[in-house]
Amino acid sequence: MASRRTVTQVLRAASRIHLQQPVATVRHRSTIVQQSPFLTKPSSSQLLLRTTVRAYSQASQESKIWSFEEIQKLSQEAKPSVTIIDVREPGELQQTGHIPHAINIPINSAPDSFHITPEEFEDRFGFPRPAKDADVVFYCKAGVRSRGAAGIARDAGYTKVGEYPGSWLDWFEKNGKVER
Incomplete structure (x- = not known):
């Protein structure tokens, strides 16, 4: 604002x-x-x-727009070539689970996540920050926060940004595999 x-x-x-x-x-x-x-x-x-x-x-x-089928294929890879980022809050993930291999970077409570140093990022989240030239795809519950997160990532210098606009609601409706 x-x-x-x-x-x-x-x-x-x-x-x-x-x-x-x-x-x-x-x-x-x-x-x-x-x-x-x-x-x-x-x-x-x-x-x-x-x-x-x-x-x-x-x-x-x-942003590259990802479909359910593309995300499903990506989530089935042993080591995905694209980083899947769930931007929902941790409490939401505890209730519903998440897409396999997704990492959680909550955009509402940590909007500065892509602008902090890699060391600060790892201290805060417990895993390394994705490289700025790596492919990343964002999702949330319904696609609104993921669009905002994609914009924040681009502003921070990420060049290969994608969105899954169907997000969790689409994933769950189409019976995508869920990890807890």
């Missing part, structure tokens, strides 16, 4: 912008925003909404 100071600076800069043409209609979740050609000072919600949509759409385009 942006700090109050950052938002204030952005809004001040936006107040100096005079739109000559209408901005296209933008759909974000269930909200639609269309700016008028006469609007010279967008509201903070319109400005932040436009920024959010742009960042959201870029993040989803850069």
Whole structure:
């Protein structure tokens, strides 16, 4: 979340912008925003909404999307060539289990995980941090947190990032093998 100071600076800069043409209609979740050609000072919600949509759409385009079948094949390998990362909280894993060979890096309680040193990472989680040039695929319960984790990993310099958008719900529904 942006700090109050950052938002204030952005809004001040936006107040100096005079739109000559209408901005296209933008759909974000269930909200639609269309700016008028006469609007010279967008509201903070319109400005932040436009920024959010742009960042959201870029993040989803850069990840490789993995299917159930691909994850299932990967989970059956003795030593998977891709690191499967479960970003749910440890309590969720205790209740449901996880995909075989997946490591747990909870994104809500440890959002800085991909930005800390390898030593700090290993101290915190008990296993080495995946290399920045290694293939990694993220999943969570329903695909929302995994998308965020993929963006965080890319921001930290990871280049081969993937997402399993069906995540745990899809895995469980299709009777994927579960480890506890």
